[in-house]
Amino acid sequence: MAATHIDDKIRRSDALSKARGEAKYVSDYFFEGMLHAQMLRSTEARADIVSINLPVLPDGYYFISAKDIPEQGVNSLHMIGDDWRCFADGDVRYVGETIGLFVGPSPAVVKSLVDNTRVEYRPKESCITIDDAIAVKGGSLLDGKDDDIMCQLYCEKGHDMEEVFKDADMVLTETFETGFQEHVHLETNGAIVTEEGDSYVIYISCQCPFYVRKSVAALLALPLEKVIIRQTTTGGAFGGKEHFPDVLAGPLLVAESRIHKPIKMIFDREEDMEFSVKRHPSKITYKSAIKDGKLIGTLGDIYYNCGAYLSASFVVLQRGVFHANGVYDIPNTRLNGYGMATNTFPSDAFRGFGAPQTLFAIEMHMTHIARKLGIDPADFKKSMFLKKGGETVTNGHVVEEVMLNEMFDNIAKESDYYRKSREFGYGTGRGIGVSFYNHGGAFTGNGEQAIIKAHARLKKTGNKVTIETGSTEMGQGFQTILRKIAASTLAIPMEDVDYPNPDTSVVPDSGPTAASRSTMIVGRIIERCAQEMKQRWGEGDFSVEKEYEHPDGFPWDQSTFRGDAYLGYGWGAAIVEVEIDKRTNEVQVKGIWTSHEIGKAIDELIVHGQINGGVIQSLGYASMEKMENRNGRFKQTSMSDYVIPTSMDFPAQYYHIQENPYPYGPYGAKGMGELVFNGADAAYCDALERAIGKDIFKIPLPPEDIEEALRNA
Amino acid sequence: MLDNKISFTLNGKMVEFIGDPLRRLIDTLREDFNLIGVKEGCGEGECGACSVIKDGKLVTSCIIPMGAVNGADIWTIEGIRETELGKIIIEAFADGGAVQCGFCIPGMVLASYVLLKDKENPSELEIREAISGNICRCTGYDLIVESIRLADERRRNA
Numbered sequence: 113m114a115a116t117h118i119d120d121k122i123r124r125s126d127a128l129s130k131a132r133g134e135a136k137y138v139s140d141y142f143f144e145g146m147l148h149a150q151m152l153r154s155t156e157a158r159a160d161i162v163s164i165n166l167p168v169l170p171d172g173y174y175f176i177s178a179k180d181i182p183e184q185g186v187n188s189l190h191m192i193g194d195d196w197r198c199f200a201d202g203d204v205r206y207v208g209e210t211i212g213l214f215v216g217p218s219p220a221v222v223k224s225l226v227d228n229t230r231v232e233y234r235p236k237e238s239c240i241t242i243d244d245a246i247a248v249k250g251g252s253l254l255d256g257k258d259d260d261i262m263c264q265l266y267c268e269k270g271h272d273m274e275e276v277f278k279d280a281d282m283v284l285t286e287t288f289e290t291g292f293q294e295h296v297h298l299e300t301n302g303a304i305v306t307e308e309g310d311s312y313v314i315y316i317s318c319q320c321p322f323y324v325r326k327s328v329a330a331l332l333a334l335p336l337e338k339v340i341i342r343q344t345t346t347g348g349a350f351g352g353k354e355h356f357p358d359v360l361a362g363p364l365l366v367a368e369s370r371i372h373k374p375i376k377m378i379f380d381r382e383e384d385m386e387f388s389v390k391r392h393p394s395k396i397t398y399k400s401a402i403k404d405g406k407l408i409g410t411l412g413d414i415y416y417n418c419g420a421y422l423s424a425s426f427v428v429l430q431r432g433v434f435h436a437n438g439v440y441d442i443p444n445t446r447l448n449g450y451g452m453a454t455n456t457f458p459s460d461a462f463r464g465f466g467a468p469q470t471l472f473a474i475e476m477h478m479t480h481i482a483r484k485l486g487i488d489p490a491d492f493k494k495s496m497f498l499k500k501g502g503e504t505v506t507n508g509h510v511v512e513e514v515m516l517n518e519m520f521d522n523i524a525k526e527s528d529y530y531r532k533s534r535e536f537g538y539g540t541g542r543g544i545g546v547s548f549y550n551h552g553g554a555f556t557g558n559g560e561q562a563i564i565k566a567h568a569r570l571k572k573t574g575n576k577v578t579i580e581t582g583s584t585e586m587g588q589g590f591q592t593i594l595r596k597i598a599a600s601t602l603a604i605p606m607e608d609v610d611y612p613n614p615d616t617s618v619v620p621d622s623g624p625t626a627a628s629r630s631t632m633i634v635g636r637i638i639e640r641c642a643q644e645m646k647q648r649w650g651e652g653d654f655s656v657e658k659e660y661e662h663p664d665g666f667p668w669d670q671s672t673f674r675g676d677a678y679l680g681y682g683w684g685a686a687i688v689e690v691e692i693d694k695r696t697n698e699v700q701v702k703g704i705w706t707s708h709e710i711g712k713a714i715d716e717l718i719v720h721g722q723i724n725g726g727v728i729q730s731l732g733y734a735s736m737e738k739m740e741n742r743n744g745r746f747k748q749t750s751m752s753d754y755v756i757p758t759s760m761d762f763p764a765q766y767y768h769i770q771e772n773p774y775p776y777g778p779y780g781a782k783g784m785g786e787l788v789f790n791g792a793d794a795a796y797c798d799a800l801e802r803a804i805g806k807d808i809f810k811i812p813l814p815p816e817d818i819e820e821a822l823r824n825a
Numbered sequence: 826m827l828d829n830k831i832s833f834t835l836n837g838k839m840v841e842f843i844g845d846p847l848r849r850l851i852d853t854l855r856e857d858f859n860l861i862g863v864k865e866g867c868g869e870g871e872c873g874a875c876s877v878i879k880d881g882k883l884v885t886s887c888i889i890p891m892g893a894v895n896g897a898d899i900w901t902i903e904g905i906r907e908t909e910l911g912k913i914i915i916e917a918f919a920d921g922g923a924v925q926c927g928f929c930i931p932g933m934v935l936a937s938y939v940l941l942k943d944k945e946n947p948s949e950l951e952i953r954e955a956i957s958g959n960i961c962r963c964t965g966y967d968l969i970v971e972s973i974r975l976a977d978e979r980r981r982n983a
Contacts, residue, residue, distance in 0.1 A: 123919050123920060124919065124922070124924060126924070126927065127918065127919035127923075127924040127927075128915065128919050130924050130926075130927025130930050130931075131906075131915045131918045131919060131923075131924055131927070131930050131931070131934055132862070132902065132906045132915055132931075133860075133861065133862020133863075133901075133902035133903060133906065133930075133931040133934075134862070135927055136861065137864070137928065139865065140861040295962075296960075296962050297926070297928075297962060298864075298866045298872065298874055298926065298928035298929050298960065298961070298962055298963075299864070299866070299926065299928045300866075345927070346926065347864075347926045347927065347928030348925075348926040348928060348962050348963055349926075350962070380865075380868050381866065381867040381868050381869070381872075382868075586926060587925035587926025587927065587963045588925065589925065717922040717968075718922065720922060720967075720968065721922050721925055721963070721964055721965075721968050723965075724964055724965030724966070724967045724968060725925065725962070725963045725964050725965040726965075727965060728965035728966070729962070729965075750867065750869055750871070751866075751867045751869065751871040751872055751960065752869060752871050756960060756962065757965075757966075758957050758958075758960060758966075759953040759954075759956045759957050759959075759961075759966040759969070759970070760953055760954065760957045762965070762966075764949070764967050764970065765965065765967055
């Protein structure tokens, strides 16, 4: 077999086993004597628990709750904070909060035990929306505080905004809102816990096996290595399996410590929709100063609905604020970010991680300013692009050559943008829209260096090499990408490189599989391991393990949020064309054109698939994926209520990949998995508002909401 | 409840099921026959992950009770992957980049099989219609559509 070259067209290493139906997802594992578990959940958004009245438990059935956590353990799932409890104890703070776990041999009997348990509550006034939280409805949800601000930060650059507004020819204030979004990974959440020797073993569908381990070990006051996490083939995640698997693993581990038999818990779709994390809803106000046809300053107030517990919200909010001026060089700015505590299911990671909300808002705002100035939105936006060396909102700098002009030229030509923009005009039922966006690669600031300190390892056995890392395959193609990087660096065939799903007792902690960091950070570590292994190839069997090395020249102060928030950005441009049926408000997308700059595509086919999928998720977010929360309860709880795109909803996409090798990534690659989600929504809304002749301030916009937008305008 | 005896053909072999006629076909296939390629995505017939071929038509096995299977001819991915056309489709999916997380893919392969067994050179619209009951959250569908086209091409040139 020939050595694999980085530009070879290859097959994904997991494609055949998945297409043949042989790949084993967590629900496909069966153990001898395995029991089944189901959660008893809160039905109240905010209440004290008065009593829990259990039905009679048949022999072999168990109820596990906070009282089963041993004295030296803590009732908390350690994520970034420690506030999310494994089991509610004394009170509940959101609908769906875990109160206990029923466990037993028959899933049907377990379900009937859940159904026949009566929890008596003393309800309190709940706080559901961002506006509720600003008004501190029902009193603060946060210990020792008199407001509901769970986390906050600000960024500023340039002059004082009061002065900037005085200097302006025009001031425009607009407020934008975005909704919840549900991940709908086709595989629901699930886990199995069992014992091996004196260790606990958790088989789980997840992005971050080491997060799960860190989160649950303290429940039983165990040393980390006594809990082994084995990631099972993961059927999609999109951020929904970043921290959320901890919420399944915790109660299962406590149950195992009492029961000592294999226990399986697989959510059905309704559970997985109604009782799982979502994308943060947002409310974002920009007040902008415009002078001589330029945007000279923005004052932004950015509110994210974080739900009842912190989970990753502060980091999500930071990313939202850091992306709030989009791809534009706005000389003066003040951006205030507020993460609001409410009694909704905690919001958490979702592809884009806080950036899509502010990027949507700034893009629509820029579009509206352009229209007021009588300039084509594309031309106005182009006149404001950040450039290499330009100052970011955190007083950092742009590392790479910004190629948005070249990228836009490519898709403008392909889509015939300018002709259509002129001809369709405004309010004619047809529209073409444009958006520009970016995404900072890897962890914010110096997180990679200060917090994560990722390790990865290559192990050589004969002529075969095994990749040992904690990074996971969840559909994005990472097991193939990493094999390709290792094989082409070692100049061996890809088939000689193995990369099993991680087991925390075997592999080093490579940090979470999140933040578009895997190729850029872990890929680079593996490239370095392979470079050394190649030099020493003749030495027989050995391993090479390396730690992440931070490039010089990226200062960051985490206490003030100043400096280089990211080590590099991916960049994107999107054009969407629509036509609307004015009687029914049904929108037909006629064309989708995107260009993305991701450094280098390690594998073009995989990147192509990521682009297509990310763009369609973003269009779903803008156009149809409506998730409402009424009194703390999600209204859409099935795939028939919460509609995501089918093969019929959007046409085939034109895509372009802009090469611009990045000096600190493997073969010049940067992050890309989230970037491709970050902008098609705004291009769609630009096109839609041109078609209907009314400004848009809110997504999602299914046809009934378009009607409302038309009436209110 | 009386247990019923239900006989049907499964991947070309006669089999029997004795039990609750209301038991879902998906549970019988996964738990009694260990056919784990049949995936449960939604449990309400909306997503297509549990698709099987029943009497030549694509159906969602999560909403079919065993009582409706008596005398039927059922094919799952485990049977289709051994057929000539099934192999061509699976190879094309692998070459064409159709597979990401993979959870919807066995159902997609079956939907493609049902389309291609009766139809040569389908249009893009016909392909999109054929997989419209199968939800994929990863790919945005383009590369699945392309892969089905590739399978058709290879089959015609074979």
